[in-house]
Amino acid sequence: MSRTVSSWFLTSARNRIVLQGKGRLYSLCVPNRNKIKWKLVFSRTRPCPAGSCGLDNTFFLEKAFRHTSTEEEHFSFQLSPSQINEILRAGELSHKILDLKGRNANSVLRFESNQLASNAPIEDRRSAATCLQTPGMMFGVFDGHAGSACAQAVSERLLHYIAVSLMSRQTLEDIELAVECMKPALPILQWHKHPNDVEYREITSQYFESLRVYWQHLLDLDSEPGFSLEEALTCAFKRLDSDISLEVQAPQENELMRNIALQVAFSGATACVAHVDGVHLHVANTGDCRAVLGVHEEDGTWSTLPLTRDHNAFDEFEIRRLKREHPRSEEKTVFVNDRLLGILMPTRAFGDVQLKWSKELQQSVLENSSDVEGLNIYQYVPPNYHTPPYLTAEPEVTYHKLRSKDKFLVIASDGLWELLSNEKVVQLVAGHLTELNVQKPQLAFEKPVNLGYMHSLLLQRKNRGVASLDRNVATHLIRHAIGNNEYGEVDQEKLAAMLTLPEDLARMYRDDITVTVVYFNPETIENYHRNN
Numbered sequence: 001m002s003r004t005v006s007s008w009f010l011t012s013a014r015n016r017i018v019l020q021g022k023g024r025l026y027s028l029c030v031p032n033r034n035k036i037k038w039k040l041v042f043s044r045t046r047p048c049p050a051g052s053c054g055l056d057n058t059f060f061l062e063k064a065f066r067h068t069s070t071e072e073e074h075f076s077f078q079l080s081p082s083q084i085n086e087i088l089r090a091g092e093l094s095h096k097i098l099d100l101k102g103r104n105a106n107s108v109l110r111f112e113s114n115q116l117a118s119n120a121p122i123e124d125r126r127s128a129a130t131c132l133q134t135p136g137m138m139f140g141v142f143d144g145h146a147g148s149a150c151a152q153a154v155s156e157r158l159l160h161y162i163a164v165s166l167m168s169r170q171t172l173e174d175i176e177l178a179v180e181c182m183k184p185a186l187p188i189l190q191w192h193k194h195p196n197d198v199e200y201r202e203i204t205s206q207y208f209e210s211l212r213v214y215w216q217h218l219l220d221l222d223s224e225p226g227f228s229l230e231e232a233l234t235c236a237f238k239r240l241d242s243d244i245s246l247e248v249q250a251p252q253e254n255e256l257m258r259n260i261a262l263q264v265a266f267s268g269a270t271a272c273v274a275h276v277d278g279v280h281l282h283v284a285n286t287g288d289c290r291a292v293l294g295v296h297e298e299d300g301t302w303s304t305l306p307l308t309r310d311h312n313a314f315d316e317f318e319i320r321r322l323k324r325e326h327p328r329s330e331e332k333t334v335f336v337n338d339r340l341l342g343i344l345m346p347t348r349a350f351g352d353v354q355l356k357w358s359k360e361l362q363q364s365v366l367e368n369s370s371d372v373e374g375l376n377i378y379q380y381v382p383p384n385y386h387t388p389p390y391l392t393a394e395p396e397v398t399y400h401k402l403r404s405k406d407k408f409l410v411i412a413s414d415g416l417w418e419l420l421s422n423e424k425v426v427q428l429v430a431g432h433l434t435e436l437n438v439q440k441p442q443l444a445f446e447k448p449v450n451l452g453y454m455h456s457l458l459l460q461r462k463n464r465g466v467a468s469l470d471r472n473v474a475t476h477l478i479r480h481a482i483g484n485n486e487y488g489e490v491d492q493e494k495l496a497a498m499l500t501l502p503e504d505l506a507r508m509y510r511d512d513i514t515v516t517v518v519y520f521n522p523e524t525i526e527n528y529h530r531n532n
Contacts, residue, residue: 079496087499088479091115092472093194095128097137107278107402107524108137111192113516114474116415116482118506123148124413124514125155125269129189134166136277141289141514143270143413145344147376149263150351153244154271156199157207161240162275163188164215165232172215179212203260206252210243229275230397233284237271241350241393248353249365259375262365266377268344268352271395272308272411274518279402279528281409283307284395287346290417293400294408294426302430304422305406307398310414311348313338318347326387333384340390341382348392354380356389404526407433409518410477415511419481424488429517432476435469474515482510 079087096110113126123144130137138159144151164172171186178185200207227235248265252258270287283291285308293305311318313335322334336342344355354362359381366372366379400406410425420428470476480488483495501509 079500081492084492084495084499088116088475089114089470089472091194091196092475093126093128093192094472095192105524106137107521107528108276109519109521111139111516111518112472112474113194113514114472114478115514116478116512118415118510118512119148120503121148122512123151124415124512125151126514126516127155127159128192128516129159129163130192131163131166132187132190133171134163136166136275138162138273138275139409139411139516139518140271140273141411141413141516142272143287143289143415143512143514145268145270145346145349146352146378147263147267149260150244150265150267151269152198152200153207153264154240154269154350157211158236158240158271158273160188160211161214161236162233162273164211164218165227165236166229167215167218169219172219176212176215176219200260203257206247206257206261210247214239214243229277229280229282230399233273233275233282233397234395237284237286237350237393237395244351245353245356249361258369259371262369262372262377263375265351265353268349270311270346270349270413271393273395274409274411276402276518279525281307281400281402283398283400283411285309285398286311286348286350286393286395288312288414288417289412290414290422291409291411292422292425293406294410294429295403296405296407296430298405302426304426305400306422307400307409309396310417311396312346313340315347322347322390326390330384330386334390341385343382344391348394350393352391355382355391358388359385402520402525404522404529406520406525407522408520410515411518412477412515413511413513415513416477416481416515418511419484419513420477424480425477428477428480429473432470432473436471473517477515477517478513481513 091114093113094110097106097108111128113128115122115124115126117124125142125144125148127140127142128138140155140159142151142155142158167175175185175188244265248261252261270289272283272285272287272289272291274291275282275284285291288310289308290310291307293307295303295305297303309315309317313319319335322340323331326334334341339345340347341355344352357365362379362381366377369375369377372379408429410429412425416425470479479490479495482498483490483492485491485494498506498510
């Protein structure tokens with residue numbers, strides 16, 4: 001790493017006007033003369049030692065790769081290509097969809113996913129699952145703030161709530177009867193997980209009971225549940241957020257369950273979930289994760305089709321919605337410094353009860369908690385907090401009927417979109433797809449085949465770049481997001497620097513990044529349109 005680049009990183013970081021700490025999205029802008037200081041008022045997370053195990057321990061950069069302080073005497077950004085690849089590929093997940101006969105009749109061909117941490121531990125989460133009692137697959141990306149607890153809980157629970165919302169009365173009755181008789185219930189989802197994905201095992205029974213109460217509520221309805229997909233998604237999002245709020249207010253069996261419920265409710269998470277059933281694509285979004293469709297036009301060019309809106313203070317619809325929901329006297333205080341109440345960037349999220357509950361309820365719940373400080377729950381009521389709730393988890397649902405030219409869907413947390421535009425992301429995925437196809441020709445064997453000939457063929461493939469190409473397109477996107485120079489090319493020095501930034505510095509340059517790319521099967525989609 002050149003001295004120029006490394007000194008630029010350190011100098012620019014040390015000159016930034018910020019207060020060091022582990023706070024993330026919660027902050028206050030405090031004018032001080034002609035400068036701005038960001039005072040962190042929530043989320044004081046503790047760094048987890050490399051290699052340690054815990055609920056939040058998903059992907060760390062090992063100490064050999066990542067510095068812990070900007071004050072280290074011998075600060076170096078040097079990484080070998082193999083070390084860079086090891087870091088970038090640690091969170092890779094891919095899955096190809098096959099039916100029992102080994103032929104893909106699903107509109108989803110495969111999906112590829114990856115994550116890269118900036119926070120220690122990472123606050124993003126992801127989910128992917130096949131529905132077993134109803135048609136379809138679901139893919140979710142969840143961006144946590146003020147810790148990972150809420151994102152963790154939502155990633156484990158939301159897809160179950162959606163699946164239950166889509167079930168028929170008969171299926172719900174069968175599941176309820178099995179539970180009542182203490183018999184095995186019908187499986188709801190088939191998960192597609194990374195080996196390092198973590199779960200809140202200690203509170204699984206609590207989560208199951210809340211889900212059961214929800215399906216009992218659906219059975220109590222006078223008519224067949226039969227939600228439309230849009231209604232099911234909306235209902236599931238809102239119900240889960242309500243359960244998160246209620247669980248922290250209810251008596252718990254033990255202190256561990258109580259503490260987890262507190263951390264989930266007082267942290268927050270945005271969410272973007274896609275449900276794919278044949279040619280029917282629904283995307284439900286709460287917050288500032290994003291879903292973008294890659295479209296291959298008839299003239300050979302690629303275009304983008306955004307399926308979500310960023311719910312934040314820069315969106316005119318959100319500004320108008322929030323001002324409509326609160327008195328005119330609060331018109332100038334709902335948004336301060338482009339943040340909700342001057343604190344939160346997204347305007348929709350799960351959890352974050354500090355922006356949903358009354359002051360009295362917050363005080364009551366926290367007073368009954370034994371170790372709020374130890375749980376990193378910061379007790380703070382923002383100024384001009386008069387008419388809560390200011391925040392909602394209600395999603396905005398978009399429907400799109402897939403066409404044969406719709407090739408892939410990219411769902412990602414805002415850590416990707418802050419660094420790459422929609423158009424650049426689609427361009428990179430399309431280019432990766434083309435290059436991968438070009439560089440995977442069938443090996444044509446001449447007879448007789450000998451070792452020398454085989455070696456020659458393998459060298460040809462290696463020279464075409466197969467060995468150096470990221471097989472996982474999500475890794476390809478992350479590599480370009482953090483390593484691109486001004487010419488749109490990956491700068492190896494910059495990439496190494498971004499991967500070795502100290503924990504107290506990394507968040508200034510990049511956020512956690514989570515990416516899932518879903519590839520569609522054009523043959524299945526064409527057959528549907530031909531038959532209908």
